[in-house]
Amino acid sequence: MINQPPPLLGWDVAAYPPLLEALECAGAGWYADELHRLGRLAGGAQAQGWAVDADTNPPVLRTHDRAGHRIDEVDYHPAYHQLMTMIIDAGLTGGPWTAGFAPDDAAPGAAHAARAAGFFVWCHTELGHGCPASMTHAVIPALRAAPELASQWEPGLVSRVYDPTLTPPATKPGLTAGMAMTEKQGGSDVRANTTAAQPTADDMWRLTGHKWFCSAPMSDVFLVLARAPGGLTCFLLPRVLPDGTRNAVRIQRLKDKLGNRANASSEVEFADALAWRLGDEGRGISTIIEMVVATRVDCVIGAALTTRHAVAHAVHHVQHREAFGHRLVEQPAMTNVVADLAAEAEAMTAVAVRLAAAFGRAQAGDERERLFARLAVPVSKYWTTKRSVAAVAEALECLGGNGYVEESGLPRLYREAPLYSIWEGAGNVQVLDVLRAVVRTPDAVDIFLEEVGLAAGGDARLDAAVAELRRELHDDAQLEYRARRVSGLMAAVLQGSLLVRHAPAAVADAWCATRLDGGHDLFGTLPEGSDTSVLLDRATPARL
Ligand SMILES: Cc1cc2nc3c(=O)[nH]c(=O)nc-3n(C[C@H](O)[C@H](O)[C@H](O)COP(=O)(O)OP(=O)(O)OC[C@H]3O[C@@H](n4cnc5c(N)ncnc54)[C@H](O)[C@@H]3O)c2cc1C
The missing domain is CATH 2.40.110.20 (Butyryl-CoA Dehydrogenase, subunit A; domain 2)
Incomplete structure (x- = not known):
């Protein structure tokens, strides 16, 4: 076949440097082997086949049996059950709540960072089954509000066995x-x-x-x-x-x-x-919010992985497709678009794993991390889930007409992307929650600024954006009307701070050059001199 890129199959989804680096930062480097195992499975033909089957054979409701009794059952395609079996077996629901998932001497929060990375990788298959998996993981902290109920239910919820039957819970x-x-x-x-x-x-x-x-x-x-x-x-x-x-x-x-x-x-x-x-x-x-915080973190992971997955397809395509005598990736306008998309995916990945680690540390009693998460979660949930919709659309376009065709896999990602912004509280609800924290929990603001301040002096544009954020936060006038502006700026400086501290200079530079003005809407506007080769190398899917 002339000039049609091969399908993106048979790759190790986990061989993604930004993810592996974030895992190390969270003290969860010990999870890398398992992550690669999941990555090879998720990028393989069999699991991708399950994903397509589960998506194209949606569940069917059966309200009554043939004699007219109510049964209220939902039938799923076997591929959905296969995906559920895999995600639960991998410990991506209950793992971090159990001993043995992480080494005994693992850093606090590392188990949750590892689980986040595992979820990121495995859900490159399909995101529908990620919903029950996410809720099963998230229910535990809320359940612990009632120790007697927790002792009955927690063992089954953290188990690595998937049992879809409607039978008495105690027997499952x-x-x-x-x-x-x-x-x-x-x-x-x-x-x-x-x-x-x-x-x-x-x-x-x-x-x-x-x-x-x-x-x-x-x-x-x-x-x-x-x-x-x-x-x-x-x-x-x-x-x-x-x-x-x-x-x-x-x-x-x-x-x-x-x-x-x-x-x-x-x-x-x-x-x-x-x-x-x-x-x-x-x-x-206040009881159920314990569960909601965890699922909001998963929304950020969902936005990050959906973006990364779409960008991986885009990079793969432009590296193989030629137009006007050259590979697309070598054509400067396209180089800029895919490198810019790659920077976006990097920033989302870094913040997703950082939030999961904060969540885990807060669960372990770390008050500073709890306060950090109090602001960083709604700020990032608002921002990353909005950005991913635009990023997936741009990545889809990199494939030209093929991107609009179901077989490319991009339409599925495109349909998925807006959901992370809606559920667990839509955009305005997130930014109003940010304002609530700003007004009622000044310690959370201090700790948030302390965290972004860890990158102070690393990039002048970031320093200027943090100074602007401080001014915005001290201005009470029409705060609710400005809620998105303030939250977006908070999200941007947090991502910028993470990249300046932990990513290669070329990534941080490209990102800071375009994201810290609060008005970066379109992709492909990296300034001249950006080192796009670093961004593209890191974004290239590792085919086996
Ligand atoms: C696929 C899917 C699955 C879901 N699964 C579940 C589930 O399992 N369990 C569950 O409980 N829910 C579930 N939801 C519901 C979801 O959480 C809600 O749809 C979401 O929280 C928004 O609530 P709403 O639909 O009532 O919209 P509304 O509350 O009516 O909000 C509409 C719009 O108004 C904005 N808005 C609201 N208040 C304000 C304000 N004060 N100022 C400015 N703007 C405001 C919102 O941001 C939103 O954009 C699911 C939703 C979807 C789409």
Whole structure:
């Protein structure tokens, strides 16, 4: 075949220097061998085949059996189950919560950084199954608010066995978890939730109401927000009750979504469904926020890996395709575009692993890292998930017409990208959360500035941007109106600081030259003199 690039198959997804360097920075270099194992699997034909099958054969809801009894089951293609088996077996759900995932002497937070890198690599297969995997990982810190429930549920949730059957949880070798917060009349504003909870005589609660979005409805257990007499409360709701009967969870329909098609996202009704209270009555938001923080970190990882995956395809294509007598990668306008995209993917990767390490350290009791994450997570969730939509679109265009065709894999990534920005709180909700932290938790601002200040003197453009950020933060006028500007600047200086400190000078230089003016919308605007060869070398997929 003349001038048609070979498919990007048979590569080691993990052989990506920015990821391996971030892993080292987080003290998780010991994970590299496992990461390469996952990388070779994820970049191989078999796993990529599962990904296509799971995506193109979406789940099907069966509400009733042939005799008319409600069953509320979702059938998935075998490829989805295969992907779930692999991600759970690799410890990318429960691993970091267990002994043995990391060496005994691993640095605090390193296990979570390793898991983030593993998730980044493995989800180069497909992102739909990443949703239940993410929620199963994220439920643990919230669950620990009720030690008795945690002792019953945690062993199954951190297990490395995938068991998709709807059978009593206590009999299963492995469990998965979901969450149900969003209602028709209130998504971001969960205070508008109307699902009601009434206590029963035997220390359980009966939940009645609907949830407008409930992904992975075949999960074994869900964290649900409902209104108890004492206010909005978090509940732990099993799909199958301990006696083996099905809980009264009616799956009304599955959403017909833009992307993320392998994952079922449903509308559900609770008809006196039984649940246990998790955390204090009336403290539902602060209980479930423990889970939400973890899934927000996964949104950043999702944005980073989607961008990296798309950029890998773009770089691969332009290295093989010729036009007007030269390979595309050698044509200056294209060199600039792919190098610029590569810088974006690097910055996202660095911040994603940094956040996962902060999350892990905070879980281990590190107050400084908790405060750092308090701002760095919503700031980065807002920024990276927005940037990835534009980056994936640009990467798709690098493949020309082929990029618009399903077989290239780019349309799947393109459909996936906007989701990270919406779920777990859309862009405005993130930036308003940033403002809340700025106003109510001044220590978090100090620690955030201290972190970005670690790169002080390394790049004058970064220093100027940090000075500008300080001015923005001290100006109270119309702060809410300026929320995106302030959050975007915070995200940019954080990424810049990480690159200046840890990436090769050429990467940091290219990035700082174009991202620190707060208005960098299009790719391919690196200034003359940027060392694009370093960026392109590091972005080239390592074919086996
Ligand atoms: C595929 C998919 C799967 C999902 N799975 C789940 C799930 O498993 N469990 C679950 O609970 N939810 C789930 N969700 C729901 C998701 O978390 C919500 O859709 C999201 O949080 C936004 O809420 P909303 O749709 O009600 O939008 P709204 O809250 O109505 O927001 C609409 C827009 O208004 C903006 N906005 C909101 N408040 C303000 C404000 N004060 N100022 C300025 N702008 C504002 C938002 O940023 C957004 O852009 C899922 C969503 C999708 C798309």
